[in-house]
Amino acid sequence: MILTTLFLISFLLADETIPNQVVVKFKKEFHPFINIHSQDGIFYTGIKNCDKLNKYFLVDKIEGIKGRRDELFLKYGFDLLYLFHYRKEEAVSKVIREYEKLGIFEYVLPNLIVPMDKIDTFVPNDPRYIYQWHLKKTDCPRAWAISQGDTNVVIAIVDDGIDYNHEDLIDNMWINHPEDWNHNGRFDPYPIPGGDLDGVDNDGNGFVDDVIGYNFVSSTPDPNPVPYNDEHGTLCAGAASAITNNEIGVASFGFKCRLMALRCGTGGGINIYHAISAIQYAAQNGAWAISMSWGGPNYYPPLNDAIQYAWDMGCVLSASAGNTYSGGAPRYPACYPRVIATAASDPNDYHSVWGGGQESNYAWWVDVSAPGTNVHTTNLNNSYVGFDGTSAASPCVAGLAALLKAAFPQITNAECTTMIFYSCDTMLDTLYRYRLLGFGRINAGKALSMRNRSDLVLRRFRINDAAGNNNGVPERGEPVGLIIQVRNSPFWQNASNVRCSLSTRNPYIEITKPIATISQILAGDSVWLSSDSFVFRMRENAPSQVVEFEVKITANPMPYIETPWKIKITCGFPRIIVVDDDDRKDYQRFYLGAIDSIGALRRYWSIDTLGLPPQDTLNRYPVVIWFTGLDSINSLTESERNLLANYLDNGGNLFISGQNIGQNIGSTPFYENYLKARYVAPNANTYWIVGISNDPIGGGDTVVAAGGGGANNARSNDVIEPINGSVATHFYKDQPNSYAGIRYEGNYRLVYFAFPFEAVDYVATRYIQRPALLRRILLFFGETLPYGIEEKEEVITFSLKKDFEIYPNPIKNRFTLAVKTSFNGEIYLATIDGKIIKRIYQGEIKNKKNFDIGNLSPGIYYLILKEQGKVQNLRLLAIK
Structure with missing residues (x-):
């Protein structure tokens, strides 16, 4: 209780x-x-x-x-x-x-x-919004709760024109009202009285009949690309500011900000002179943001002049960084001063890789990254498509700039650019750590919150156990100070009355001082809360473990991130040593992974690199896990046997696994006297192993020494027999007297598997998996396991018995999943060793569905399909 x-x-x-x-x-x-x-x-x-x-x-x-x-x-x-x-x-x-x-x-x-859930969001009703990962990733729903754009804020798309009659663009087209002769808020490209073409420069800006922009290629007021199948500008326009929340098509950053159509290229190329004219036109005719999804390696002074002119006129400018790696060489217009050079990011916050040698450029001169993989947007003739490239990323930045102007009409272009930079999220890509992806991936929600929120971030922490034994490790019973460093990001609001509360769900931890406070953290400052730290202690019965704490930070104004920060602290010392004796193979990861998933602490010892562990080192650990892999010649040398014998004589607990141990040393006294086994036969000829009913380790459950997530190295599983007081834990399926595992409890405790533990299946099936099996072994040894580690008894049928097909397979980053009968459930992407990477779908598939899972390292993966308690695994091969 x-x-x-x-x-x-x-x-x-x-x-x-x-x-x-x-x-x-x-x-x-x-x-x-x-x-x-x-x-x-x-x-x-x-x-x-x-x-x-x-x-x-x-x-x-x-x-x-x-x-x-x-x-x-x-x-x-x-x-x-x-x-x-x-x-x-x-x-x-x-x-x-x-x-x-x-x-x-x-x-x-x-x-x-209990705080109110006061983070406001706005989810639009556009039917294709569900496919627009990039808007959710950049926290647009939170941004739209603050601003949904403004019809007076204009984004100029300097490109090959816009399909301005597109159903999801037409109402967001900028209207030059003096030129809209029939005053219907549309561009009607035919003569008056029914149309807008009167041949007069009604507003005196030097351009005749320019209702929604201009076609600099043909020197006409109609920037329509449809007759020429030039789709690029329409793709960019939808990414920047497709009509949002209109129950049609897609949503966009700009929501209801207006689009200025400037056609200055065709056939996949941009005419620089026309681009210069278009940029000047945009600046003179009220554009706030200018997007340029094109470029090359050559510095062009007049283009730079046009850009600097637009900046001086108050415009924000963004440009694509390019779709091939330039080796760090500059690319223009992205590299011109005051242009936001934009790389492309994928759903996992890596730089985009599209295959065929194409990837987002990255360099020291990149300012930000923005979504550029499968950005669902508008296409010609009322169609929609997934858009790849840094060309998709630049209009996302322009759309964000427009949303900021709508929310804060008084901001300057310099302030807007700063807000975009300092609201970026960090990225997982190592290129980001090398500062080759700019400030990070844009975040619209954060950008629009900078004027009314602080941005308090838990940067790092340290512990102080000076009130205990001062060895730097939290141990049972001693009071431990937990000191955190909190940073308030630059250009956000100063934070006052900062209050941090510490909690954990771990019952082995008592928090004696859960609150730490500081009066103020100025924007741009980092502060250690050392004068008012948290205090906790491990209870006397606590096992050594990694403890997860949560730190919730509140202040005035509230921080942008209101969810608690999670930190993990190693408490106590390892009680388990894992001895790698697998003859230079890579099987240790299967043991270490199982231990880590349980939450226990362990030390790893490789005989190949460190030699035999000294006897006094081994004896310090209550539990030894020893594995020999496929070694069939020297699975346990005489020196190793003597080491283990002395350890067991000292009352230790040994879990040993190896499929050739009996074949190799079955005739030695050590095998019978210490491993308590008799070697019977060299190969059980099966991967199926059944646990003895009511045994604390076997538990009547089936073990599969093959399949996904295991080492797949079960070649020659020994058949053994328990002797000298040991009892069987497992037998080989359909061979009830052919034993696969034993345990012994006397002056020491032993579990011996004559099959490779590393080969045990670790993909979601009804069969017991490595962590659950290891948990039983550690409990048999009398170990107290960390909080929250419980054996999961999910009962599911192995196969859905449905016909699925993946094509193409091998894949790059996209594939189609086809099913002959309907599927309604969840689909997960997993590594070959069964570790879930992410859930990629939840819902119904009636015939087939296309997936884009982003940049995957080459290798073998699994799709895990779950439906009503049933599971089926499909194999994927990812290639570059």
Whole structure:
């Protein structure tokens, strides 16, 4: 009961704990004795031991639940529930512990302030929005809750024109009203009186009949690319500012910001002179943002002049970085001063790679990255398509710039550019760490929040156990200070009244000081909260483990990130040593991965690189895991056998796995006297292994020493027999007297698998997997496992028994999944060793579905398809 309550406490501490208050619920049997009354300013309950604590903690108020005491009121025990207010300066956790000791309460809990879910978002109703990963990745729903654009903010698409009659663009086209002769808010490219072509420069800007922009290629007012099948500008236009929330097509960054169509190229090329004219036109006719999704290696002074002119006129300019790596050489116009040079990013925050030798350019001169892989956007003739390239990335930046101007009309282009830069998210790509992808990947939600939020980030932390043994490792019982560093990003709002709260769901950890505060963190500053740190301690019964804590940061104004920050701290020392004796193979990852997934601490020792571990080193570890892999010649040398014999004589716990150990040393005294086994036969000729019913390790479950996620190295599984007090844990399927595993419990404990543990299947099936099997072994050894590690008993059928087809296969980053009958469930992408990378789909597939899973390293992967408790695995081969 105490552990359960402690779990609840640590969980609830994720919210704000109210000081000097605890919530109690009396056990039913104490109801007759409850008599709430006060005397000399102290409130009492009528129960003697409780009242002693009330007096000690200076309980000056007790509140009960008011209301009609009907049957349901009593059923749920509201008549037993009270709130104690106390004056004594004691941590809530201590007060809770003392009241718990009385044994009269069903539970004792802190009182909490639970924050409202006040992060506003706006999700548009455009039907193709579900395919637009890039808008969710850049937090556009949060940005749109602040601003949905402005019809007075204009984005100039300097390209090959825009299909301005497209159903999802037509209402977002900029209208030069003096030239809109029939005043219908459309460009009608035919003569008056029905159309707009009157042959007069009505606004005196030097261009005749330029209602929505201009065609500099033909020197006409019609920038329509449709007759020439020039789609590029239309793709860019939709990425920048397709009409959003109109129940048609796609959504976009710009939402309802307007698009200026400037045609200055055709057939895949841009005429530089026309581009210069177009940029000047955009600047003179009120464009705020200019997108240029084109470029080359040559510096062109007049183009630079046009760009600097546009900047001086107040425009924000973005340009694509290019779709091939330039070796760091400059590319223009992206490299001109004051242009936002934009690389392309994929859904996983790596730079985009599209195959065929094409990838997003990256260099020291790149300013930002923006989505450029499968950006779903508008195409010619009311169609839609996934758009690849840095050409897709640049209009995303322009759309964000327009959204910022709509939200903050007074900002300058310099301020807007700064806001885009300093609101970027970090990226996983190593090129980002080398500063070759600029400030990172743009984030619209953050950019629009900079004027009304702080951006408090937990940068790093350190521990201080000077009040304990000062060895730098949290250990049982000692108070440990946890000191965090918080940074407020530049150009955000100064943060005052900063309050950080520490919590963990781990019941083996007691947080004695959960709150740390500081009065102010200025924008751009980083502060260590060393004068007011957290304090925690491991309980006396705590196992060594990695503990996950959460730190929630609040301030005025609120930080952009309101979800708690997670940090992991290694508490205690490893009790497990893993000895790699697999003759220079790579099987250790299967053991280390299983241990890590359990959450236990371990030390790794490679005989190949370090030699045999010294006897005193081995003896320090309560558990030794030893594996020999495929080695059939020297699976256990005499020196190794002597080392293990001395370890076991010292009362150790050994888990040993190897498929050739019996063949190699089955006739030695060590094999029978220490491994407690008799070697029977060299090859069981099966991968299927069945656990002995009711055995603490076998558990009646089937083990498959083959398949996805394992080493696939089961070549010659030994058949063994338990002797000298050992008992069987597993036998080979359909061979009930041919044993595969044994255990022994005497002056030492032993588990010996005559098959390779590393080969055990680790893809989601109904069969037991490595971590669950290892968990049973460690529990047999008497180990206390970290909190939260429970054996999952998911019962599912191995196959959906449906016909699926993947094509093409091998894949690059795109493939189609076809199913003969409908599928309705979840699809996961997993590595070959069964580790889930991500869920790529949830829902129904009636015939087929196209997937773009981004940049994958070459290798073998699995698709895991789950439907109504059933699973099927499909193999993928990824190539460059």
